[in-house]
Amino acid sequence: MEVSLAIAEAARQADVDVVSAYPITPQTHIVERLAQMVADGDLKASFITVESEHTAMSAAIGASMPGARVFTSTSSQGLALMNEIVFLAASMRVPVVMALANRSLSGPISIWNDHSDIMSVRDVGWVSLFANNGQEAYDLTLMAFRIGEDPRVMLPVMISFDGFILTHMIEPIYIFDDAEIEGFIPPYNPQFKADPKTPMTFGPVGVPEIYTEAHKQQDAALRGSREVIDEVFADFEKRFGRRYNAVETYMTDDADVVLLSQGSVFETTQLSVDELRKEGKKVGAVELRMWRPFPFADLQAALKNAKVVVVLDRAVSFGGQAGPLMSEVRSALYPMKDAPPVIGGIAGLAGRDIMMEHYREFFDMGYRYLETGKEPEVITIVGLRQ
Amino acid sequence: MTEITRPKEGFLNVFAYRTISRDEYFVRGHRACQGCGPALGLRLIMKEAGPNTIVVNATGCMEIISSPYPYTAWNVPWIHVAFENAAAVASGLEAALKAMRKKGKLPADEKTNIIVFGGDGGTADIGLQALSGALIRGHKLLYVCYDNEAYMNTGVQGSSATPFGASTTTTPAGKVSFGQGYWKKNLVAIAAAHNIPYTATACPSYPLDLMRKVRKALDADGPTFLHMFSVCPTGWGTPPELTIRLGRLAAETGVFPLYEIDHGKYKMTLNQPEGLRPIEDYLRVQKRFRHLKEPEIEVIRKRVKEEYERLRKLEAFTQEA
Incomplete structure (x- = not known):
């Protein structure tokens, strides 16, 4: 199976509510497959055909606010364009999952693989993991939802995997039956959500008296996610027999x-x-x-x-x-x-x-x-x- | 100062205003300037929208003044992410609510208003792409551009909604310049070009008209756009107590005509049997226009009249069709 399709399958099995993504090589096969799944009724989700990656990430944040599970995917220039909002996804504590098909940043323009895109978002505050092959890309995408949505974490998660070298590679990948992964990803029900029954203000002005503390909290959350990641790795091994390490x-x-x-x-x-x-x-x-x-x-x-x-x-x-x-x-x-x-x-x-x-x-x-x-x-x- | 007389229907509106709901969802205590037009508009819009509403706010005056942590002026869920992406955030929100209703995660018959507030910079300039995307995809939301005709939050810099001839800090009038050198961007035409069900201009100086348009927009089946003329005493150099009058003068002189486009049909919503007031009545009370000389005023006079006539023709044509 092509690795991109396996990643799309992981998003389907996570039963995402919203997919918000813009086309960019070499990520396209993932979102094309998801769009087809939505079109065929195999995935009950809103697929937003956004007009840019900046909007892809903005819409992903907006979609997370009422408590929807959200998936997006991008590469290279797409990540660079959405950069501003990638920071905000972390500070607004929305557990968006992003599959990042690593590709070089322009210029000169290049669609091929290296790690210049992921390195440009080192300090955005996301959980950031690397996959080495198709199986890992699939496994980690499944795990990403559980890690990010854990109430102790509440942070977005990006999974990096090499563009073309993995995205377009056809290799044997073990895809779980839907029944097999039943219960591995608990339903997402955030403590705070945009619900008119409980009006809350999201994204207020960080006055100097509070900005520093907000950043300290954000760092504590990302640092603290380690414990949860280890738990998820351990549970994954227990259930499915594959061991992942930091x-x-x-x-x-x-x-x-x-x-x-x-x-x-x-x-x-x-x-x-x-x-x-x-x-x-x-x-x-x-x-x-x-x-x-x-x-x-x-x-x-x-x-x-x-x-x-x-x-x-x-x-x-x-x-x-x-x-x-x-x-x-x-x-x-x-x-x-x-x-x-x-x-x-x-x-x-x-x-x-x-x-x-x-x-x-x-x-x-x-x-x-x-x-x-x-x-x-x-x-x-x-x-x-x- | 030019003599300003109140039009007769003004009194009617003032009395009718007392019949408006006393519930507040954009509440007092926020940090807007005295005589802030946008804040007044937001309050009225929220009264009409009611509690079952989620607001998405672009960065700008209304975001800054209403949410200095740990305070908030919002009695409904309120989301601010960044400057240029309010329409994008609202798109995601709407798509999520739709999916969650379909999947039984929210009641299927649940109806929540989504209202986006963006200033003229956040709408006509930096946010135009996100707005266009949201409108064309058909998300059911109301986008309100509160247009105070410059970047007021950062100190009165010119935007593409700054009117011809206005002096701002980046389009200053000087020895060889009369200020903003091009005509204000026609946001309603841009919005309407997306074939959305309802688009309108409005102004808090006409509270009932504004609220009626908000109701129509929220009840429409699809994305809607409201261009709200919003007087800014700080940025325009006008006395705060003239905010309401200035909004009326903008409408009466034809500088900011009040009209709606309901499923393609234009309709002028301010009855002006006596025709347009002289343009000077509007210009002369504002510091930002005070430097203008007759040649520039003549350009404005002519263009305002043309635009107004064009709208009247569109009204006649589309109402007939």
Whole structure:
């Protein structure tokens, strides 16, 4: 099954009330399928054919206010256009679920995959998780509703999965029978909703006396969502047998050089670890699945035995220290006693394939660092044509 | 100052006003300026709409003055998200209520009014796209543009609804400029072009007319648009006690004609058997127009008359058809 269709299926099984989405490649197959489901009566929902992504997110917030379950999906420029309202979804505490088909930001215009879109919304206050394959994209979309709508969380959730590499991939995906997931997502019934019987004011002016405290609360909610996410991961494993972790690891116990990444490349990274292990090299791989809330302790635990951590970034922080992922990882490990050094490079921008030789180059960067102690050049791009 | 005489029907309206519901849903205590036209309009609109209403408010004067946390002037559910997206938020709200009724999550016969308030900037400029989307998709909601003819909340900057010749902080009159250099955007025509069932202009200076139009809009089957002329003493440089009179002068001079478009049929809703008042009666009491000289006034005079005649013709044509 195509991964996009599986994600649409997850939204149907969550019985969403409103779908509010605007077409953008490579996300389109998801919402096309949902529109067809509504047209065929398989999904009882209002499908709003909005006139922009800005309105897609605005309508999603409006739809959440009376207590409807809402799904949307976008990519790249769409996310950039709705950016203003993405912040508001979190601060208004609406548990909208958004499937984000990761695509590079313009310019130059590009429809292909990297992580520049998701990195641009790092601080929006959403729960943000990465899927590595179609099955995970489907599973996590189902879990997203339960996580976001939990009364202890009440925050929007975005699931990132690589555009084209996943969205358009046809792969075996186990789709639950509707009966199988019965009870996994409880009905959504928020404590506060726009109901004329109980008039309330939503989105008032945050005067200086209250803005700071509101932000503190929002951070506490996002930080606190971790407990709920762990519960949902555990219940998912109990019911369906698949284990999800905030930080995924592969052969890290005795690894000297650990390659850290996010999204679908983690799967290929594991293959490259297998290749290098055959050559006797002690290498491992780590994936930071949970982007927000940031799993500091898990990441430190996963990397504590590494002699060097190499980060594979899929976005550029122009004029900055490195890619955004490396900056985050480096600062997350900084408070650790005997923290391993963190270096990194950028690869796979705008759909450029990351080949086995490139993964090899990333590991070599780690070995070179161990030999010489010299950091690679700032903003090292692996696979750059000279 | 120009002598201003009250028209006869004004007295009738003032007495009839006492028959209006005493229930308040946009309540006192908010922080609007003295003589605020929009606040007056909102109060009347909410009286007509009643308690079974959800309000979506764009960022702007009415949002700021009515919701400084922890206070609120709203006795109905009220939602503010951002500046340009009030119509979009209301679209989602309406779609959600519809879906929830169909799925039995809300009573199937439940009817909730959805009213959107946006200023002229939030409607004619930055919010025009979201408004167009909401109107064309057919969401059942009433969008009210409270038009005080500039960005008053940020300090009287010009918008595309600022009238020709008006001096604002970004269209100032100066040694070589007479202020706003282009004609006010015709929002009603834009709204009507979406083939919605009901569109009208209104003004709180005519409370019964305003409330009648609100009722008609809320009862219509589909999206409706109300363009509410809203006097702003702070931004226009007028005495607060003249707010009601200025609204009437705008209508009587033809600067802001009161009319409705009900299923395509135009109807002038202010009876003016004596014709239009001289334009100067309206212009001269306002600081924003005080610099205007005869050549500019002549442009306004001519254009106002043309627009008014055009509306009369549309009325005759569509009522006949």
